[in-house]
Amino acid sequence: MSEREDKLGCRLWREYAARRTSVPGGPEIAPNLLAAYLDGKADPEAVERIEARMAEDPDLLEAVLEFRRLQDFPTPPAPPAVAIRAKSLVVPAVQVPHAVVAAAGRWWQKLQWAAAAAVIIVAGLGGYSFGGDTFLARQTAEQRAAAQVTGEIEDLISEPDLSVTGQANGSPEGQS
Amino acid sequence: MDDVLENCLRGRKWAWDAFVDRYAGVIFAAVGRVLGRGRDRTEEAEDVAQDVFVRLVRNDFALLRRYDPDRSSITTWLTIVSRSVAIDHLRRRRLQAVSLDDAPPTTAPPEPQTPSTPTAEHPMELLTARQKLVLQLIYDRDMDPEAVGRVLGISAQTVRSTKHKALQRLREYYEKEGPP
Numbered sequence: 001m002s003e004r005e006d007k008l009g010c011r012l013w014r015e016y017a018a019r020r021t022s023v024p025g026g027p028e029i030a031p032n033l034l035a036a037y038l039d040g041k042a043d044p045e046a047v048e049r050i051e052a053r054m055a056e057d058p059d060l061l062e063a064v065l066e067f068r069r070l071q072d073f074p075t076p077p078a079p080p081a082v083a084i085r086a087k088s089l090v091v092p093a094v095q096v097p098h099a100v101v102a103a104a105g106r107w108w109q110k111l112q113w114a115a116a117a118a119v120i121i122v123a124g125l126g127g128y129s130f131g132g133d134t135f136l137a138r139q140t141a142e143q144r145a146a147a148q149v150t151g152e153i154e155d156l157i158s159e160p161d162l163s164v165t166g167q168a169n170g171s172p173e174g175q176s
Numbered sequence: 177m178d179d180v181l182e183n184c185l186r187g188r189k190w191a192w193d194a195f196v197d198r199y200a201g202v203i204f205a206a207v208g209r210v211l212g213r214g215r216d217r218t219e220e221a222e223d224v225a226q227d228v229f230v231r232l233v234r235n236d237f238a239l240l241r242r243y244d245p246d247r248s249s250i251t252t253w254l255t256i257v258s259r260s261v262a263i264d265h266l267r268r269r270r271l272q273a274v275s276l277d278d279a280p281p282t283t284a285p286p287e288p289q290t291p292s293t294p295t296a297e298h299p300m301e302l303l304t305a306r307q308k309l310v311l312q313l314i315y316d317r318d319m320d321p322e323a324v325g326r327v328l329g330i331s332a333q334t335v336r337s338t339k340h341k342a343l344q345r346l347r348e349y350y351e352k353e354g355p356p
Contacts, residue, residue, distance in 0.1 A: 035248030052305035078204035
């Protein structure tokens with residue numbers, strides 16, 4: 001194309017660009033779809049949709065241009081701090097050897113039995129202790145009550161009722 | 177999906193370390209491209225690159241799991257994701273700058289832009305999206321057909337033919353409507 005033709009072409013484009021109405025953006029282009037377009041793996045329909053968006057959205061066009069510029073140069077290595085910090089995001093899972101796990105399992109089983117036995121013994125001792133205390137306390141209370149009743153009877157036997165005696169025998173004043 | 181990526185998603189530390197070694201450069205370069213150059217920018221780019229890695233591993237590698245190996249290479253996908261995170265970062269930085277400064281009083285919304293010649297709205301189908309893009313890249317960005325072809329993933333010959341058809345359509349349109 002000659003220079004003159006190209007200038008005319010440029011004029012036509014500028015006129016069109018100045019007068020064309022912009023199209024609303026539409027939904028965001030998903031990273032997977034844009035990546036497919038950039039790698040030449042998007043289907044024709046997706047290509048059309050993305051290019052229509054690029055023609056109206058300077059940010060998307062800039063993203064594509066930037067990506068192509070990045071492709072033109074070899075990727076320089078990142079500063080070491082970037083990798084060090086990034087690696088710290090994932091911590092190693094604790095790897096326990098199988099033999100240790102099996103041994104721990106056996107010990108754990110034994111420990112469970114021991115714990116169960118301990119619970120039974122403690123419960124038994126506790127029950128005996130609590131029950132014994134209760135029995136002794138009850139026995140003591142009963143003994144005390146019995147003793148009190150006995151004491152009262154003995155008191156009644158040993159101490160004559162003076163008032164009754166007085167009425168039966170007559171008072172000394174009455175005799176005199 | 178390659179072995180490293182697969183084991184990464186299983187939470188294997190060695191795989192994650194290998195992933196970082198392999199792609200830290202790609203992520204850092206994509207972020208740096210958005211933020212620009214300079215000593216301060218390098219530190220900022222390191223932080224934003226870390227943010228990209230955080231987003232990749234967060235919620236049991238939820239973002240990394242979205243990568244589809246059948247549709248693109250991991251490098252391309254990571255570049256897009258990194259760029260997106262860097263743009264988010266710039267937006268947040270601008271918002272913070274606005275909130276720290278005295279916000280200017282709210283002004284009336286701008287007048288809707290009207291075309292210079294109100295009657296001359298173009299039919300949308302006059303040019304295809306690709307034709308518009310080709311002319312835009314050639315005339316607005318001063319790119320040659322080879323460079324345009326690299327951007328759009330097509331041959332330089334296809335670019336030339338697309339340009340030719342586009343200009344022909346414009347010429348025919350303006351001949352009917354009157355010269356521009």
